[in-house]
Amino acid sequence: MMKRGRASRGRATSTRSSTSDRGGIRKRSGAPPTKTDRDGDLAMGAGAGAIRGQRTRGGPGRPTPSGRTHALDRSINQIQKALSTSGAQANIRQGGRGGPSEQVAIRGWKQSKAASNRDGGVESLIAFLEKKLTPPDSKSGPRVKINKSRVEGDALIVSVRPESLERMLQLNGFSFAGAPLAVEKFDQASAPLLNSVPAQNGTTPSTADTKAKMTAILGKRYYQDSKLLDLSKLGTDPDLVAMGIFGTTSTESKFFPALMKVWELNFDNTTARREAVESVSLADNQLANITVVTTLSQTFPDLKNLDLSNNNFADAQALIGWRWKFRKLQFLDLTGNPFSADPTFKDSMLKWYPELKILNNTQVRTDEEIAAQKKTPIPVRAPHFHDEGQIAENFIRAFFTGYDGNRADILNGFYDTTSTFSLNVNTSAPRALQTEPAPWDPYLKKSRNLLKISHLPARMSRTYTGVEKIRELWTALPPTRHPDIVAHPEEWLIECFPIPGLPDMTGQSSTGVGGFLIMVHGKFEEDNSGKVETRSFDRTFILGPGNGVGGIRVISDVLCLRAYGGNEAWQLEPQPAAAPPAAVPAAAPAANPAAPVGYGLPAPGKTDAQVQQEQLVMQLSTKTMMTLQYSELALSGNSWNMEAALKNFQELKTQGQLPPEAFLPGATA
């Protein structure tokens, strides 16, 4: 359970967010400013193993020995970046064209009648401004659009094209929904960055100093044992008050993103960061909306428990930025918020958070219900892996080891002059939570995504046929590391089945030969100038008989790359008495346990017709779960017509004329 502070339940009225000194994380009591002189480390005692506190030991303001200065500089740069860009977090509407634009601050609208709208009147104010900015006599000219705006305290900051600036400033004093507007140019310099905020002792702290203080604050509020980050009652934190965080709306909106950045900088890798915190409390912060704390969902996407009690969230709109975020959230406390009384409250939260179990201390979902809703209309089953004589299995094992270790060997072993390789990048694929998509530069120029590459010459040049061309491309592609198939079967989903109609290298068969279609889904790691990126891939091979290792060759090899998407999608859905998942080819259930090695595959002395018949038999066996003998009987009795054989099978099955021994062991007749 989460630690919480409920000391001050009494809350002010809901009008507090409507004045400039209210809203957001705010000081509550007049705690005397205390000059802090803390060490920069996260003070977490023995548990600091995962935290990179040592980096700033001795105080970040001082040069550090043993070459750590560079790392420190780099992290400071990142903080500065976070501080100077974090204002964007507060944007409620973004987009539109680039180019130079002027910022204008509009005040006074919070006293208008529109302020009682769901969004506080922002939407109608923008519409009002757009209308006023469009000259009434310009029938031909386009309507002026305000594409970028944000709310800072009582001001709406909008960006307008320079040519609209003058007209915009003339709106000063205009009446909007019963209230006069104050319009003035918004000067960036008047919105100081956090690192230049004069602290209450009159000095201007450096960024490094700010970072040290934030690190100390985080250390004080982090409970390693319970994995809780307690960010409740920030407004009364003497250290924060001393830093002058709550002096202006601007510094306040930048404080939280900067705090999150400082937190992230203390971890060497995302895994450690993700595992360090399961619970966050933002209780008792007088938040009217999540604008200033929205980055929480980026820093802690896997959060299980979130305490937002005793704030001022009035409706779903106040939390809208966290809709669909926190996909693992199980516990949510919004008691002491007006929103809890909303009739749509429970339904909305259940919809937003698929794993939510406890809402406002009441159970709203059972584990069974959560399991049930994960089901897809097409149930997720074990891989369909129908190998023959371990041909596909041996190939897959050899391929991925070789592709990581020595691509030339793989090419020489399995590819020939007509083997074809191409790759395509799905740059917008759904991805796992909290994965920052790695840049696609090394691949995009080779990507043959037909939705994007429409010119025939480009489509042709991005098809690589023959060992030499493929070698040239593979040499240029970044080195990869795929997880070991045996040690990490859960990372792989491999399917395989026979297909007919492949080209015959010997030219003897006019009807084509049989082979395998293999589909592999998984992930790999890639060294990108020192940084390790993880990507997901889907790779489809067609293997046919040939002169390569094991008498096979690769006919087709298509690689699709996408952002890391995890492996949850192919984990089997919980079923009563579920069979153990079988993701490794070796462990995959053989569909035709009775099929002898080489059955369905070309072999010396075997006619093409025979191979085709064997393949038909296997197909029918797969579809009906009948044994090979009975499948053969059904096909030969129906002139080797699959459709007729299937129909025949259905009739006999319905009439109960098929004996139990007609079916494969374990099949439910």
Place this chain on the structure above:
Amino acid sequence: MAPTEDSYAKVSTEATTEFVNSFYPALQSNRASISTFYSTPPSTIVFNGNPVADGNAVQEIFVNQMPPTHYEVQSVDCQIINRQYPTVTVGRQIDPRKDISILVIVSGYVRFGDSRDLPQRGFSETFVLVPNPSSEGGGKGKRRKDWLIQTQNFRLVV
């Protein structure tokens, strides 16, 4: 005269994009036509590890069991598998440029259900397309499909 590389590339990539542009919309909003996309008999059809008998069975599943489904195709690629696919035509001569089998790879996302709020599930789908041996149309007034699904494997991957 053997077809040129250009014409093979043109035929295969155009067949692929046309197939993708008609098959996924059919899964969404024209389910009664699903079976017309499949060759008879097909080779293998598998959805999430579940083997499906043929195009009629696929259509039956989509008509009777599937909620409204929104597919978003994000990446597509193809390769020619066999330039002399053993098409047994009925009552017509096949254009040699089109007597090929095509491997089609699709990556995208699918949303099961009406609401836009439902999660986007990443999928990867592999098809083998073969020439339609028949000169018959796909029914009254329907345009005849040049390519049919011989093999299909669908997997949710995200």
